[in-house]
Amino acid sequence: MESMTQNERILALLARQPIDCVPFVHKGYSFCATNTGVAKADIFEFPERSYKAQAWTMEQYGAEVAPFYTFVSYGAWEFGGEIAWPEDRWSSGPSVAKRPVQTLDDVQSLALPEVETAGCLPRMMEFAHLQERNNSQIAFIYGSPFTFGANLCGVENFLEWSAGEPETVHHVMRLVTDHLKQVADWFIGEFGAERVLPRIASPTDGLISPRMYERLVLPYRLELHQHVLDRGVKHIYDHICGEQNRNLPLLAQLPWGDPGILSFGDEVNLLDAAQVFPNEIICGNIKPDLVVTGDPDEIYDACRENIEVGKQIKSGFIFMGGCDIPATVPPYHIHLMSKASKEFGRYS
Amino acid sequence: MNNLLTDICNAIIAGDEDLAAAKIRESLDQGIDPETILNDGMVSAMAEVGRLFENGEYFVPEMMIAARAMQNGLGLLKPHLVQANVQPAGLVVAGTVQGDLHDIGKNLVCLMLEGAGFEIIDLGRNVRPEQFVEAVEQHSPDIVALSALLTTTMSNMQTTIGALTASGLRGKVKVIVGGAPVTQEFADSIGADGYGPDASRAVTLANSLVSPATS
Numbered sequence: 001m002e003s004m005t006q007n008e009r010i011l012a013l014l015a016r017q018p019i020d021c022v023p024f025v026h027k028g029y030s031f032c033a034t035n036t037g038v039a040k041a042d043i044f045e046f047p048e049r050s051y052k053a054q055a056w057t058m059e060q061y062g063a064e065v066a067p068f069y070t071f072v073s074y075g076a077w078e079f080g081g082e083i084a085w086p087e088d089r090w091s092s093g094p095s096v097a098k099r100p101v102q103t104l105d106d107v108q109s110l111a112l113p114e115v116e117t118a119g120c121l122p123r124m125m126e127f128a129h130l131q132e133r134n135n136s137q138i139a140f141i142y143g144s145p146f147t148f149g150a151n152l153c154g155v156e157n158f159l160e161w162s163a164g165e166p167e168t169v170h171h172v173m174r175l176v177t178d179h180l181k182q183v184a185d186w187f188i189g190e191f192g193a194e195r196v197l198p199r200i201a202s203p204t205d206g207l208i209s210p211r212m213y214e215r216l217v218l219p220y221r222l223e224l225h226q227h228v229l230d231r232g233v234k235h236i237y238d239h240i241c242g243e244q245n246r247n248l249p250l251l252a253q254l255p256w257g258d259p260g261i262l263s264f265g266d267e268v269n270l271l272d273a274a275q276v277f278p279n280e281i282i283c284g285n286i287k288p289d290l291v292v293t294g295d296p297d298e299i300y301d302a303c304r305e306n307i308e309v310g311k312q313i314k315s316g317f318i319f320m321g322g323c324d325i326p327a328t329v330p331p332y333h334i335h336l337m338s339k340a341s342k343e344f345g346r347y348s
Numbered sequence: 349m350n351n352l353l354t355d356i357c358n359a360i361i362a363g364d365e366d367l368a369a370a371k372i373r374e375s376l377d378q379g380i381d382p383e384t385i386l387n388d389g390m391v392s393a394m395a396e397v398g399r400l401f402e403n404g405e406y407f408v409p410e411m412m413i414a415a416r417a418m419q420n421g422l423g424l425l426k427p428h429l430v431q432a433n434v435q436p437a438g439l440v441v442a443g444t445v446q447g448d449l450h451d452i453g454k455n456l457v458c459l460m461l462e463g464a465g466f467e468i469i470d471l472g473r474n475v476r477p478e479q480f481v482e483a484v485e486q487h488s489p490d491i492v493a494l495s496a497l498l499t500t501t502m503s504n505m506q507t508t509i510g511a512l513t514a515s516g517l518r519g520k521v522k523v524i525v526g527g528a529p530v531t532q533e534f535a536d537s538i539g540a541d542g543y544g545p546d547a548s549r550a551v552t553l554a555n556s557l558v559s560p561a562t563s
Contacts, residue, residue: 092500155452163409164413209410212409242528288529289502326499
């Protein structure tokens, strides 16, 4: 039997106090739309529908961590490009219809956008007010700057420039970093530092070498982390997406708050991650394609193994998908994640 | 090996597009056989790039600039190769399957295959099964290369293979698959002829399929 409410459990975990069982987050953002009969585009376009779809799905599966707003192609729209809302049955989120940067010369014309009106930001603020009214954690998008730089320049361009035109990449990283600091200031100013959670996801960061990461990414990440922590933010969340084992020692140099919350792709061993980040809450990391396409018995067993490994982590553990679980996941498979977390997640 | 060929090779490995082009021009001016320039200077460079990638010494950016230097060099060499009637290693029709808008992995595979001497017909991204069928009918490739980044779209690899089977073309072409969620197990389950876990190993796979006796 659970002896804590979801809210009590998360607050205790963040306060480094004992909890009764492992918290569970399904990590199926657009699944919340299909699960509740909402169009996939709506979960990105209409904050209230998005909040409700997430809250209802959380309630259905006993999942924890409050509804949040995310935007997978962040950077392109905010810096003057165009996006397309997801319409077909395969897409999970908005895609970039027109990038603000096509060539090296375009980079020099980039300017800092107005945070209150750019791209998805007004929607993210509207969503944050819903979080405030519902007394839940107020999250805002805070990177990674390298992934957002790639979104606005095109991943191929940005990776090629990382090797051949590093000054251009520094120029973009400077702009994106300054933009994200303005976003943070806006949210902290509106709600207070103690109420907000900067959320980072870094899928493109794993495509470059640690040497390049150290030169092109780490200084900007350090600046961003320090900026919000200096302003009084307590925790930073990062989904360290994909194969980033080699970047972990570099990421360990960053301050994450007290504690930080780090989720990992299934490519990273959770106990290895816990050794590198001994003071942070570790989240993860059931293989998403297994959850989508696997046999139910196989999924259930994999969840059990994942939870049993995670429970060994002394600094705290949240059971979740290793990446976003797409909308096409059979709902029964999400039920299996929830069931496994209840059956095997109890701390003795 | 001729010093110029070594220079071409090193320039491509370093991703120095301008130097590679200059050395290719110089080699042609000196009367070096275009096929020798291709094989000893350029294909060997990309083989080394593939090795460095597999060993974790090169990452995607280094591989991309090397492949661009190779591609640019090939543009210079192509008229000479055509004139000398040099045949490509094979013909590949490539595309990211329907519903998937991601193409960096597919593009990298195309560049690496081109660097290994294959001719590429790139159908782009979000390619419907019937587009692959039309391309196979039209071009009679040796290989169809299917890419998917999303778990939601990888099932369209199976749909594409089904469309090739339904049109009676499956037996005439090898199908290889790759992309982040794809595994050897998945490739086997959908009846693909091979799985490339990365761009470098996609080249090894393609070579083994077009020249099984020598690979």
